[in-house]
Amino acid sequence: MVHDLVAARAAELRQLEAARARTPLQLAWRQLRRYKLALISGVALAVIYVIMLFAEFVAPYGLDFTDRRLFYAPPAGVHLIDAQGRWHARPFVYAYRLVDPGLRLYGPDTSRTYDLHFFARGSRYRLLGFVPADVHLMEVDAPARLFVFGSDQFGRDLLSRMLYGSRVSLLIGIIVVLITFPIGLVLGGIAGFYGGIIDNVIMRSVEVLAAFPTFYLLLTLATVLPATLSSAARLFMIAAVFSLVGWGGLARIIRGLVLSIRELEFVLAARASGLSDLRVIIRHILPSTTSYVIVAATLTIPGVILGESGLSYLGIGVQEPSTSWGLLLAQAQSVEVFTQFPWLLLPGLAIVLVILFYNFLGDGVRDALDPRQRST
Numbered sequence: 001m002v003h004d005l006v007a008a009r010a011a012e013l014r015q016l017e018a019a020r021a022r023t024p025l026q027l028a029w030r031q032l033r034r035y036k037l038a039l040i041s042g043v044a045l046a047v048i049y050v051i052m053l054f055a056e057f058v059a060p061y062g063l064d065f066t067d068r069r070l071f072y073a074p075p076a077g078v079h080l081i082d083a084q085g086r087w088h089a090r091p092f093v094y095a096y097r098l099v100d101p102g103l104r105l106y107g108p109d110t111s112r113t114y115d116l117h118f119f120a121r122g123s124r125y126r127l128l129g130f131v132p133a134d135v136h137l138m139e140v141d142a143p144a145r146l147f148v149f150g151s152d153q154f155g156r157d158l159l160s161r162m163l164y165g166s167r168v169s170l171l172i173g174i175i176v177v178l179i180t181f182p183i184g185l186v187l188g189g190i191a192g193f194y195g196g197i198i199d200n201v202i203m204r205s206v207e208v209l210a211a212f213p214t215f216y217l218l219l220t221l222a223t224v225l226p227a228t229l230s231s232a233a234r235l236f237m238i239a240a241v242f243s244l245v246g247w248g249g250l251a252r253i254i255r256g257l258v259l260s261i262r263e264l265e266f267v268l269a270a271r272a273s274g275l276s277d278l279r280v281i282i283r284h285i286l287p288s289t290t291s292y293v294i295v296a297a298t299l300t301i302p303g304v305i306l307g308e309s310g311l312s313y314l315g316i317g318v319q320e321p322s323t324s325w326g327l328l329l330a331q332a333q334s335v336e337v338f339t340q341f342p343w344l345l346l347p348g349l350a351i352v353l354v355i356l357f358y359n360f361l362g363d364g365v366r367d368a369l370d371p372r373q374r375s376t
Contacts, residue, residue, distance in 0.1 A: 038364020041357040048354065052166045056125045058137050059160035060146040064321065067145060067155040070096055072104045072341050075150040083110040090115045095144040103340070114144035150343035152331055161323050162347055168231070168317075168324035170354070172239050172308045173301030179243035180300070181293060184250030189281045191251065192258025203255070206248035214245050214307075218316055231322035238317060242304055250296060257289045291366075298362035302355040309351050325351050 051058055078091050092115045094108035118138050127133040140146045149158040191202040218241055225234060261267060262285060270284045271277075311317035312326030320327070328347040331337070337344050 035364035035367060037360050038368075041360035041364070045354070045357050045361065048166070048357075049170065051163065052170055054127065055163040055167065056127055057133070057135065059157075059163045060136065060139055060148070061157045061160045062123060062125065063161065063164045063323070065157060065160065067151070069155065070106070070145060070147070070151055071153050071155040073106050073145070073147050073151040073155070074341075075343055076145065076147045077108070078116065078148070079113075082113055088113065088115075092116060093140055093144050093146060114140050116140055116146070149346050150341070152328075152344065158328070158343065158346065161328060162325065162350060165323040165325050165328055165347070166350070168235055168312075168322070169305055169309060169326065169351070172235060172242075173304040175236070175239040176242045176246060176304045177297050177300055179239065180247045180250060181297065183243070184247040185254055185286055185289070185293065186281075187247070188251035188254025189258050189286050192255035193262055193277065193281050193285065195259075199255070202251065206252055209245055209248045212245060214241065217241050217245065218311060231318045234318060238308060238311065239304075242307065246300070253292070253296075254286075254289055257292065258285055261285050261288050295362055295366040298358055298365055302358040305351065305358075306355060 056062075073096055076093050076096070078093055080088055080091060082088065082092070092113040094110055095112065095114060096106045097109040099105045099107045116138050117140065119135055120139050121134050122136045122139055124134045138146065145151075145157070147157050147159070149162065152158055152161070187202050191199040218238065221237060221241055225237060229237075258281075267280065267284055270280050275283070308317055308324065309326030309329065312324045313330045315330065318324045318327055325347040329345070329351070332341075332344040332348070
């Protein structure tokens with residue numbers, strides 16, 4: 001009996017020591033695993049970003065591909081059973097057949113099947129922008145077309161344009177975070193650490209920036225930028241405007257956090273040991289705001305994605321021949337699209353799903369990093 005009690009007590013002590021040995025990130029990961037929806041959202045976002053990086057390989061067609069015979073073609077089904085009920089070992093599609101020229105209604109031409117070719121060689125491109133390649137995930141022989149999501153008014157494959165457009169819509173949020181957060185963290189940390197006139201100068205600058213509405217700044221930028229400006233340069237200019245007006249709110253919140261942290265014992269000990277103020281801020285104070293920064297980043301990115309999509313929808317953002325999800329959604333403004341060509345609304349569905357994934361992930365990370373949730 002005594003031996004069992006000693007063994008049980010030893011096991012409890014080992015568990016306690018293991019718990020103490022875990023770092024805060026390990027404890028947060030252990031807590032995050034309890035939030036299945038956040039984990040699923042994180043995995044989905046990782047898959048989406050991987051597909052975005054390899055858009056040239058995944059997309060059935062290039063960004064400039066067009067087939068003027070098949071404008072407003074509906075999504076093409078991928079089949080394993082043909083019209084005669086026979087099974088096929090390889091997936092196939094049917095070619096389009098124009099049923100009603102007036103209404104632009106298409107139907108499948110079931111007289112012949114066209115097999116899908118996986119990892120087939122096609123037109124040359126640069127994978128990730130610099131690696132020469134000519135292999136595509138899948139393609140189909142002409143005259144059939146692999147319009148999985150249908151085509152637009154110019155006969156361009158909607159799926160391919162969504163894959164290429166995801167680079168603009170998804171990367172702009174990360175670009176804004178990479179610019180905004182270092183500025184907000186450093187200036188907010190300095191304002192909260194020193195206080196006094198430095199705090200007043202930084203906070204008054206934040207209030208001046210907050211007085212400028214982002215939308216009108218972007219409208220002014222759109223009128224100033226030349227029409228010949230490349231889409232990449234236009235994207236970075238839009239990201240710069242978002243960053244210019246976005247760091248102030250973060251700096252104000254970091255200032256408040258630093259005001260409560262700077263008087264804690266470990267900060268006082270670091271200052272007493274002779275460390276410079278900048279080193280104390282960067283090494284000891286700002287890491288204590290990591291939980292808030294991570295949550296703020298996961299909630300800032302979807303807001304920027306939605307903002308860029310709205311700007312492109314209004315014609316202020318990325319211009320043709322480049323594309324983004326907002327620019328693709330701008331094609332679905334008429335009642336005719338809603339009633340006859342509803343597949344053009346798929347870019348809007350992609351925007352909604354990505355924003356939901358980010359919000360679910362942000363909620364899960366916030367709860368996982370909350371010490372009160374961890375203690376329960």
